[in-house]
Amino acid sequence: MIPLNEVSIYTLLRMAFVWQLLSFAVYLVGLLAIATFFFDNFKSVVLIVKSILEPYFQPQLPQTLVEKFGKWAVITGSTDGIGREYAKELAKQGINVVLISRTKEKLIAVTEEIENEFKVKTKWIVADFSKGREVYTHIERELSGIPVGILVNNVGKMYDYPDELSNIPEDTIWDLININVAAVTIMSRMLIPELKKQKRGAIVNISSGSELQPIPYMAVYAATKRYVRCFSQAIERELAEHNITVQCVTPLFLVTKMNQYSDTVMKGGFLIPDVKSFTRSAVFTLGKSAETTGYWTHGLQKWILMVCRQFRMGYQAGGETVSAPSEGPPAARHRVSCPPQESTSLPQSVPLPQNSHPAIMEKLDAIQNAVANVASQMTAVVNRLDSVERQLSLANQFQNSIERTQGTSRSNDSFPAAFQRSVTVSIVDMEIEELRPLIPMSTMEQVQAVEELL
Ligand SMILES: NC(=O)c1ccc[n+]([C@@H]2O[C@H](COP(=O)([O-])OP(=O)(O)OC[C@H]3O[C@@H](n4cnc5c(N)ncnc54)[C@H](OP(=O)(O)O)[C@@H]3O)[C@@H](O)[C@H]2O)c1
Structure with missing residues (x-):
């Protein structure tokens, strides 16, 4: 000493x-x-707060979804689950809706329900996206003359059960690619000229929390959902100068028929919201954030998953700067x-x-x-x-x-x-x-x- x-x-x-x-x-x-x-995880929260305060400081800006994007919306896969609730939420805000799904009876029932409840115009188109290229000519014809302002690319397919790629029937793989990848791409491509013509509009692409990481035994589903995200990020930049908003929504588990295989998921709860609450919150973010999980408890789960993954990846990098x-x-x-x-x-x-x-x-x-x-x-x-x-x-x-x-x-x-x-x-x-x-x-x-x- x-x-x-x-x-x-x-x-x-x-x-x-x-x-x-x-x-x-x-x-x-x-x-x-x-x-x-803060920048990465709370960017959308910051934007949401900004857009909530905006009307008080800039009341001259368009405020409602109709003012911002136009009078009509097209929603794919809209007779059940998220798609159906998107249609209802948008109709609630005074937007006319075009519903696209496979089953005519369900389409008629949902459009009638929406018309009666929200007093907006509706239209339905029967189309099976798993059929690939052939469905789009029909859809394009049906949509001609409608000033579409919002496109919700919601339709999606998941495996019936998880398995190795080589065990999945080839047909199922084509369905996944046609429904999860091609529909988002071709529907966007089809409607972009209309949105450009109107000098405003929005494209909402429903991805999934599965895109956060490669998922063994669900390799194709997870990869198609990652595609949706990459695609959305790219066209968001392409379309920004035309005043067209592109939003990618990445929900985690929800109580919808897609999850019927699991009693636990179907029970719902704090982390697994019902589809109505989820959609109300997700539609609220439209025009406010380009990327969102749509619901705050999903945001929380996504953040935890990302932190865990980052943590592990950092260590796996073996001390070398990645x-x-x-x-x-x-x-x-x-x-x-x-x-x-x-x-x-x-x-x-x-x-x-x-x-x-x-x-x-x-x-x-x-x-x-x-x-x-x-x-x-x-x-x-x-x-x-x-x-x-x-x-x-x-x-x-x-x-x-x-x-x-x-x-x-x-x-x-x-x-x-x-x-x-x-x-x-x-x-x-x-x-x-x-x-x-x-x-x-x-x-x-x-x-x-x-x-x-x-
Ligand atoms: N549920 C979840 O936990 C969850 C989580 C993350 C992401 N997502 C994504 O959210 C989207 C919607 O999921 P969801 O749970 O709402 O699904 P869902 O409840 O199973 O509803 C699917 C909808 O799509 C339609 N549809 C199915 N296949 C079709 C096809 N080939 N062509 C045209 N329409 C078709 C169905 O109607 P018809 O049977 O009448 O055609 C139905 O209206 C999907 O992209 C999914 O990947 C869901």
């Missing part, structure tokens, strides 16, 4: 200066991280550079300056311990994620073996299991409660912890 009066004032000043520089750098990184987080792609989803753009897994626990003794004051030595020790503590917590989280991955892979093998034993008859029960494997389990089974205090611990908080020690 060196008494205080033996430490030269010069040494103390030098150290104080170095620590100030260091803490400034850490603050800067923390601020940057927080700013990036080059940030200039385009692509925000998640990919902001991968972080992390130290390799084996070096997450810092060396216990970092060489300290000789002849330092004991009080300083003590603080340095405490800081070193705090940093080591954070690093070991991170290692624990990473190990936990690895063990979850192992469990999921075991669950996969187990399910495959059950399916093999059961021969070809695959019950719908396999579906929730597989989807859980890919998405829900990654929230529930990772014991998010256990991880929660660790993951969102921002750099700022860590800095504050270290500051307190100082």
Whole structure:
């Protein structure tokens, strides 16, 4: 121990200066991280607040959906679920609607219901998008002369049960491509000239939370939904100069007939809203944000999934900086550079300056311990994620073996299991409660912890 009066004032000043520089750098990184987080995750919230306040400050701007986009909307896949509710929500706001689905009886019933309830004009078109190119001439003919202002590309198909690509019937794969990819693309292409003519309009593309990550055993569905997102982002830029809004909506689980295979999903709840509440909220974001999950609890789930994925990807990068792609989803753009897994626990003794004051030595020790503590917590989280991955892979093998034993008859029960494997389990089974205090611990908080020690 060196008494205080033996430490030269010069040494103390030098150290104080170095620590100030260091803490400034850490603050800067923390601020940057927080700013990036807000920009990526709350961009739409900021825009929504802006558009709510806009009428008070700029009342001359168009306010209603009719004023903003026009009098008519076309909704694909609109006799059930999300599509039906979109049609009703838009009609509620005074917009005439054109419904497109396969079943004539259902189309008649829904259009009558809408006309009676909301006193708007309606039209229905029978079309089966799984048929591919042949349906579009008919749709185009039916839509000619209608000043369409909003197109909701909602129609979508999911697997009957999840399976390896080679086991999926070729017809099903063509259906998925025709319905999930081609319909969005060709319907947009068909109506863009009309929207351009009117110098305003909106295209709403319904993607899915499945696009957030590749999903084994649902490879095609997830990939088609990623297509919808990439496509939306690209045409959003193309059409901006024509005053045409493009919005990509990525819902997670909802109570619709698409999820009938699962009693749990159909029960609904805090994380799985009913389709009416979801759609009311999603339509509210139209014209306010270009990308949204549509519903706040879905936004929360998406954020948690993204944080978990980022965290793991950072570690898998093995300490090398992952080059940030200039385009692509925000998640990919902001991968972080992390130290390799084996070096997450810092060396216990970092060489300290000789002849330092004991009080300083003590603080340095405490800081070193705090940093080591954070690093070991991170290692624990990473190990936990690895063990979850192992469990999921075991669950996969187990399910495959059950399916093999059961021969070809695959019950719908396999579906929730597989989807859980890919998405829900990654929230529930990772014991998010256990991880929660660790993951969102921002750099700022860590800095504050270290500051307190100082
Ligand atoms: N439900 C969810 O949890 C969820 C989550 C994320 C994303 N999504 C996406 O949201 C969209 C709507 O899903 P949803 O749950 O509302 O579906 P849904 O309840 O199953 O309704 C599907 C609608 O599409 C029509 N349709 C189905 N196949 C068609 C085809 N080949 N040609 C024309 N119309 C067809 C159906 O009517 P007909 O049978 O009369 O044709 C029905 O009106 C889909 O793109 C889906 O991928 C859903």
